[in-house]
Structures are given as structure tokens and as C-alpha cells.
Amino acid sequence: MLRDTLFLFSFIVFCISSNGGLCVEGDHEVSPHYLLCEYRTNPLGIEELHPRLSWWLPKGVKRQTAYRLLVTSDVNLLNEENAEVWDSGKVESDQSIHVEYAGMPLHSGERYYWKVKVWDGNGRESNYSPVAYWQMGLLAPEDWKARWIGYPRDLPENQVRVVDEQTGKTQTIFTPPSPSPMLRHVFTLRDKPIRATIYTTALGLYELHLNGQKVGNRILAPEWTDYHQRIQYQTYDVTHQLHSGNNAIGAILGEGWYAGLVGLVGTRQYGSQLGFLLQMEIEFADGSKKTIISDEFWKGTIAGPIRGSDLIRGETYDARMEMPGWDTTNFNDQTWIPVVRLPAVEATLTAQANEPIRITQELKPVAISEPKPGTFVYDIGQNMVGWCRFQIRGSTGQTIELRHGEALNSNGTVYWENLRGNKPNDPVKEYQKNTYICSGSEGEFYEPHFTYQGFRYVEVSGLPYRPRLEDLQAYVFHSDAPIGGTFACSNADLNQLMENILWTLRGNLHSTPTDCPQRDERLGWMGDAQLFSQAVCFLMNMAPFYTKWCQDIRDAQADDGRFSDFSPNPVKDKESFLGAPAWADAGVIIPWRIYENYGDRRILERHFEAATRWIEYLQDQNPERIWQHSRGNDYGDWLNGDWLILENWPKEGANTPKEIFATAFWAYSTELVAKMAKVLGREHDQRRYSDLAKEIKAAFNYHYVQPDGRIEGDTQTIYALALHFDLLPEGLRDAAVRHLLRKIGEYNRSVSTGIQGTNRMMLELTNNGYTDVAYDLLLNRSVPSWLYMIDQGATTIWERWDGWVEGRGFQNPGMNSFNHYALGAVGEWMVRTILGIQPVKPAYRHFVIQPRPGGKLTYAKGRVETLYGPIEVAWDIQEERLTLCCTVPPGTTATVYVPVTEDETLEVIQGEIRNEVKKENGFYVCDVQADTYHFCTAYHY
Numbered sequence: 001m002l003r004d005t006l007f008l009f010s011f012i013v014f015c016i017s018s019n020g021g022l023c024v025e026g027d028h029e030v031s032p033h034y035l036l037c038e039y040r041t042n043p044l045g046i047e048e049l050h051p052r053l054s055w056w057l058p059k060g061v062k063r064q065t066a067y068r069l070l071v072t073s074d075v076n077l078l079n080e081e082n083a084e085v086w087d088s089g090k091v092e093s094d095q096s097i098h099v100e101y102a103g104m105p106l107h108s109g110e111r112y113y114w115k116v117k118v119w120d121g122n123g124r125e126s127n128y129s130p131v132a133y134w135q136m137g138l139l140a141p142e143d144w145k146a147r148w149i150g151y152p153r154d155l156p157e158n159q160v161r162v163v164d165e166q167t168g169k170t171q172t173i174f175t176p177p178s179p180s181p182m183l184r185h186v187f188t189l190r191d192k193p194i195r196a197t198i199y200t201t202a203l204g205l206y207e208l209h210l211n212g213q214k215v216g217n218r219i220l221a222p223e224w225t226d227y228h229q230r231i232q233y234q235t236y237d238v239t240h241q242l243h244s245g246n247n248a249i250g251a252i253l254g255e256g257w258y259a260g261l262v263g264l265v266g267t268r269q270y271g272s273q274l275g276f277l278l279q280m281e282i283e284f285a286d287g288s289k290k291t292i293i294s295d296e297f298w299k300g301t302i303a304g305p306i307r308g309s310d311l312i313r314g315e316t317y318d319a320r321m322e323m324p325g326w327d328t329t330n331f332n333d334q335t336w337i338p339v340v341r342l343p344a345v346e347a348t349l350t351a352q353a354n355e356p357i358r359i360t361q362e363l364k365p366v367a368i369s370e371p372k373p374g375t376f377v378y379d380i381g382q383n384m385v386g387w388c389r390f391q392i393r394g395s396t397g398q399t400i401e402l403r404h405g406e407a408l409n410s411n412g413t414v415y416w417e418n419l420r421g422n423k424p425n426d427p428v429k430e431y432q433k434n435t436y437i438c439s440g441s442e443g444e445f446y447e448p449h450f451t452y453q454g455f456r457y458v459e460v461s462g463l464p465y466r467p468r469l470e471d472l473q474a475y476v477f478h479s480d481a482p483i484g485g486t487f488a489c490s491n492a493d494l495n496q497l498m499e500n501i502l503w504t505l506r507g508n509l510h511s512t513p514t515d516c517p518q519r520d521e522r523l524g525w526m527g528d529a530q531l532f533s534q535a536v537c538f539l540m541n542m543a544p545f546y547t548k549w550c551q552d553i554r555d556a557q558a559d560d561g562r563f564s565d566f567s568p569n570p571v572k573d574k575e576s577f578l579g580a581p582a583w584a585d586a587g588v589i590i591p592w593r594i595y596e597n598y599g600d601r602r603i604l605e606r607h608f609e610a611a612t613r614w615i616e617y618l619q620d621q622n623p624e625r626i627w628q629h630s631r632g633n634d635y636g637d638w639l640n641g642d643w644l645i646l647e648n649w650p651k652e653g654a655n656t657p658k659e660i661f662a663t664a665f666w667a668y669s670t671e672l673v674a675k676m677a678k679v680l681g682r683e684h685d686q687r688r689y690s691d692l693a694k695e696i697k698a699a700f701n702y703h704y705v706q707p708d709g710r711i712e713g714d715t716q717t718i719y720a721l722a723l724h725f726d727l728l729p730e731g732l733r734d735a736a737v738r739h740l741l742r743k744i745g746e747y748n749r750s751v752s753t754g755i756q757g758t759n760r761m762m763l764e765l766t767n768n769g770y771t772d773v774a775y776d777l778l779l780n781r782s783v784p785s786w787l788y789m790i791d792q793g794a795t796t797i798w799e800r801w802d803g804w805v806e807g808r809g810f811q812n813p814g815m816n817s818f819n820h821y822a823l824g825a826v827g828e829w830m831v832r833t834i835l836g837i838q839p840v841k842p843a844y845r846h847f848v849i850q851p852r853p854g855g856k857l858t859y860a861k862g863r864v865e866t867l868y869g870p871i872e873v874a875w876d877i878q879e880e881r882l883t884l885c886c887t888v889p890p891g892t893t894a895t896v897y898v899p900v901t902e903d904e905t906l907e908v909i910q911g912e913i914r915n916e917v918k919k920e921n922g923f924y925v926c927d928v929q930a931d932t933y934h935f936c937t938a939y940h941y
């Protein structure tokens, strides 16, 4: 009751505060605001020669009719008289996102300031926006004066290959992590600079220091790309960290993805010599400039405290070897030796275009236990990804171990059987373990550098005392894509489910969208990423992250056109992990998703050719227009119901035949390529690929579909895919829906779908009028179901429905992650159905709000943040009345469907409806402009 009252209160507050007409405060309400360049606020390191600029319109403006943009390189000249770089003049246009810069040529390293004003539908002119800026990266290879340097040492060239005496087979032995090189350099400045910018990167990972401080807040830079082809550099403004006189700069290097263990494929995937590259451009008040670069005048050591560091396996840190002041000028580096210049690196240097990995939250443990004498287990209360900072009171040389795991065994010890998989060839026997050797000094603490862990529990051993709860803090980090989506409803379990989806997302965004963050894979598995992509776009602005990843996808594409199963793919040249149905298809689905959610035509331009090469490859291999040949590793509907180990659960009947599954995806991808061609105005391609899609669909029906709509395989997934990908003739759709319902019945109203079928089935149930069945599946509490996980205390989404089952315990430890977003794709259904937000025109220029109450929910509220601003929805059912409050952001339009169960008129309490309100299949329907609306009508369950 209290909660309902609170909701009603917050609901009213939401309605009032969202009313643009009532609330006009501050500069940003009357002028354009939230200025973005290439999706980011004041980005450094832009390489686009025509960067795209976007802004939110002033509140209360329904639509923009014109804009004027000013750009200068001197912020003091940013006015209509002096804007020397670009004055767009008054442009009659309603475009407020992705406006391409069209002024003077942009220069390497230069910073540009900009602002914009707009005119509304009544010709009223706004104030200018606050000033924003962007800074260009180093645009041409010649702009790089820096040299690649490294610490001179012989590391095992590659993974060691040994012949097993008994079997005669060659085995690859992984290389254990080796000590981290530390590099430093001292330079002199005659003045304090007015601007200083560092461009830097590494072969491996780096942590950059300047005058005793870490530079920036990035973790695991330069992040992961296919280093053979492309290496990201990062740009830092260090103006305030420099002074006149001597300055010291330094870097610590780690193995990371470059030389450390990469998931399934082993160590040393890209090289064994870690490298470093840095260029600092400094400007003084008198106009003079100076450049500091990495070169052979730097010095290095491997005698520092990081004795080995690996992303997956963990870090060993010997605090006795710390070198206080190593990154300052007051340091005696006599024992350090000159670095070596490394051979020129062929790969392209590219500015990182997405948000960095950085700490976004600190969690404090909720409990501590001692399951074995002297072994303490911290419970963070949340399965999370990052690392821990641990405060230690130890004596010199004492060794403390921190082991990280996601679950507990029944005796209270930490479960880590699922971390390592089967890796007899790795001399490192325990993964996710950080080892700390104490210096014995006062106030000692440890925080790792080049590793990350997926965990809820941390086992600490080696302490001669019982640690305090406050000795440990857990830091959550991930690629920091802005989280704009929210969801809440009257069912606490569903709120927990959405929380778990979000936590799983945070846990699996580390430069690539990973399948899992804890065990021995952590790869950018494409199949998982594509099926989850809409759920994540509802919650986060994924455009920069996916734009970066689409480049990884193209880099991983084989010469013959096959997209990879995961991207980056270090082993694509070995012909491994290429071309699996639904996995490789992410090479088409992801760029299309970006276009739909962010209106990004440029991504389609850049990706189109790659997408067509994939479809052409399939066509060459499969003249019958069914995907019979070349299906790579062919995972099919991975983890479908037949994988479950449960009493009284059918052993078979849920697995979709792989050829049929594959053909469905081929048709879908081909149709998406035809849609891309249409957007790009490529008529010939559009015809060609839509014809091909029709042929594949015809072949699908001819080979696999019976006249009664039964599809070979007869699984929940195949009906879901056939409906979702629109493969069936109109006349068979209803029949397919009936078969789908029959299959759900056969499984006792449970899901038996795998990761590719589950959310698509939920969406098709709703699209075809069976939202009630979808709610039943969502609210089911017995395994397999989402709420079964919640009932077991899950705080993230599990990889398997039966990851842990009462009475049976854990599933196969070889593949049993508790932080896997695939089954969380249902977050898409929840936003589309419960909140009812559905994109229609790219970037939500037009969208639908059509909440479908069900599952006895009495309220739901939430938002999706679009490039035009937030879409907000809140509905509430009380005493047989439904109230719907929604906000349509400036510059967009919406069609609102208000659910109604009685023959009663629609009451419009707030907002102006211009068109006639229609009644259609249990909804009042009206078209609305940007504003806040408040409707009321009769509704009961």
C-alpha cells in the first residue's frame, strides 16, 4: 500500500516535471543543449574529417525549422561576426542530429569550439547553446613523430610447442605472464604550457603517469582491436599536470590481449614484445610549440612490482619491489637501462572512438565469512566485474592471495570450477587469482593493474588476522557507454530481472561485447551480441561502442567474405571460428541495429560492402538457396532445451535442425542488406538482395514447411524465427503461431528455446496477440525460467537456465557462467511490451508508445534515451482506471496506443491531440507531437 502511494506521488511528480510548458529553468531549457560530436561530449581525438554534430532542442520546442552553427578554433571568437572555421548561416532544416560539419578543412590536433541556435515551428529563434568543443586526433601517419619503444628482453617468442612423448602429438603450452616493463623519461619545459595533449598507445596495455600522478582514468587502454591491423591510441589533455622546469613521464606495460591469454585461443596471439608509443604536443603562451616523443632516450626496467599480469589469470604484485617516485623527477634511475626502438608497426593507428573502460561504481562488501580456518570470504552482494582494492597489515614478504568467484559451494567456500575450463597446457593453474607480497609498510593496500575479474565472492588467504569488512572495496569497471534507460514496475522480481540484465551488460562491455567476464573465454561472440543488441540499445547509448566494434567485425572478416564467430578474431588466418549461422550474421544485424536506434547512415555506408560480401559468399556456397554448405562451427540454437539436465524434462525435441535454423538467418540477413541498400539509395543492390531474400524464403517454405504450417524440426525456436524473420506466406502465419503455442504447451508452458530463439519467441507471442502467454513465461518460477534464477538469488543473468538447480547443484563446469547476457535479451520484450516503447523511424524520429499491461502489473514506468532526448512512459492501473503519462521529446512524433477494456471515451488530461482518436483492438490510438501527455481511461484485468 505504502509503495503504491509512493508510486502515485512520484507518478504525479513525473507528469508535472516532465511538462516542458510548465518548467522553464536554466539556460539549457531555452537554448539547444546536450551538444554531442560523434555521439560524445567534448571528445578528444576525432579523426572524422566531417564530424557529425547533434543537440537536444530547447524544452517546449516541438520541432526545429532551422539552425545556425558556429565553429572556431579560438573560443573568444565564437560569435556570428568572427566564426572563421564555419558559420553554417541559417539553414532551413529540421535536422538536429548527425549534422555533418561542412566548414574549413580541419587540422590535426586542433581544438574546435562550437555552438548552435535553432528556430522553432513558429519561427521563434532560441538563444545560442552553451559552448562545446572537439579536438582532432593525429590525422596523417606523418603527424606521428614518436617511435615505438620497448624494454629489451627476450620473451618466449610464442607459445611453446612441445611433443607429447606418449602420443607423439604437438601440444601448445601457454606462456605464463612475465614482469611488467616500466619506462620513464625526464624532459624540461621553459614555461608552463597553455595546452598540452598526449597521444599514446601500446602493444599490450599501458598505465600512463606524469609527474607522480596517473594520467586519466582509463583502465586497460588501449583496449582490444586486431592489433595486426589496427591499434587504438588515446588522447589526453595534460595541460594542468605540467610545469616549467623538469617533468617526468612514465608508463607501465601489461600483456593484456596482445600477449596474454585470449579466451579459447591461447597466449601470445599478437606478439611477445610489449611496445609503447607516445607523443606530447605542447603549446606555450607565446605561440611556440614543443613535442615530446617516446624514443631511445627513455629508460626502462623490469624490476618493478608487477611480476606478472594477465587479464584472465590474474596479477602477481611484489610490493617489496615498488620504486617510490619512479614517475617523478626526484628518482634515481641508474639501474634502469636504455629502451630499444622497436621495428615500425604496420598496423593503422586509430583514435579510440568509443567511451573508455573506467570505474563507474564502488561496491562495499556486505558480509565476511571464514569457511576454513584462515580463509576469509567476502561477499560483495552483487555479481560484478572489475577488481578489488584491499588494505593489508602484513609483514615483509608475507603472501596474500585473493581468489575471485561467482558462487559458493555448499560448504561456503568459493566455487571456481567454472573459471578455467579444460586447460592442461596452461602452467598457470588458477585463474582470477591476484597474489600480493607485502612490503610490510604502514597503510599498505593493493589494487591491480592489467587484469579484471568477474565475481561476487573474494576469498582472501594468507592473512594472520581476521580482516575487517572495510578492508576491501570492489570497483566496477567497463566501457562507459552512457546508461540512459530505466525500468520499474509493480513486480519486484521483474525489477530485479532488469537490474540483473543491466549488471550483466556492465559486466560484459570491455572494449568488445563479451560472452562472459570470468571464465576462460571473454570473447566478442557475435551470436550473443546480435540477439542482445536491441535490449542494450534500450538501456545504453551503444552507438560509439558498436561503431568501434563494427570495425573489429570488418577486421575479422575473412577474405572470402565470412564474418567471424567472434570479433576480434586472432585466429581468423588459421581458418578457425568463421562463418557460423547467427554468429557471423551479426556482421549484418549489428550495423542495422545502430541505424535503427541512432539513425546512423554513415555506419551503413562503411559497412555495406562487408555485409554484401558475406551474403555473396553464402550465395556462392548454396545455389539451392538453403544453407546446406559451409556453416563453420555451426552452433545452431545454442543451449536450447535439449541441453537441460533436469528431472522429468524431455531429452529431445527442442533442438532446431541446423540447416533450417541457418537458412532462416540467411534470409533475414539478406533482407537487412536489401534494406541497407534502400537507405543508401543503391537501387540495383536493393532489388538484387530483396529478390535473393525472396528466393531463400521460397526455398525455406518449399523444403521445410508443410501445408499445415508445421515446420521441420517442430521446435519453439523455428516457429519464433520463421515469424520473426517473416519467412512464411501470410496464410501460414496463424498456423505457425498455433504450432508455437502447441509447442509451449508440450513443455508445460515453459521455454525450450535456446539463446537465439528465446526473446524472438517472446516478441512474436506479443506481435501475434498472445502477450498473456509471454507474461506467463516471463513470470514462470520453475526452471527453465528467468524468475527461477532470481529465486536462487541471482544478481546477474546466467548462461544456462539450469546453471545451478536445487538438489542437483551446478551444471557442467566447462561452460557455466553466471554473468552471460544472452538470456537477458528479454529486456527488449520488457521495454517493448511493458513500457510499450517501439522505435519506428531511425533514431526514434517517430516511435510508438503501446504499453500492454499484463501479469497483474499495476504500474510500470521507465525511459529510453534517444538522440533527441528521453522518451518517458508511466502507466498505472487503480480502481479500474488506467492512467498513461508519456513524454515525446522535441523533434520527434509518436503514435500512442492507450489500452482500454471498456467502452469508454479517452480522457486527455494533459497535452493537445490534433488528430482524431481512433479505437483499435483494445487501444485508443492517436498521433502526437513532442510534448508531455496524460491520458486516462477504463481498464481492468
Ligand code: BGC
Pocket (backbone or CB within 6 Å): 515, 516, 521, 525, 527, 528, 635, 638, 815, 822
Ligand atoms: C559462449 C557462448 C557462445 C558460444 C558459441 C560459448 O562458450 O559462452 O555464449 O556464443 O560459446 O556457441
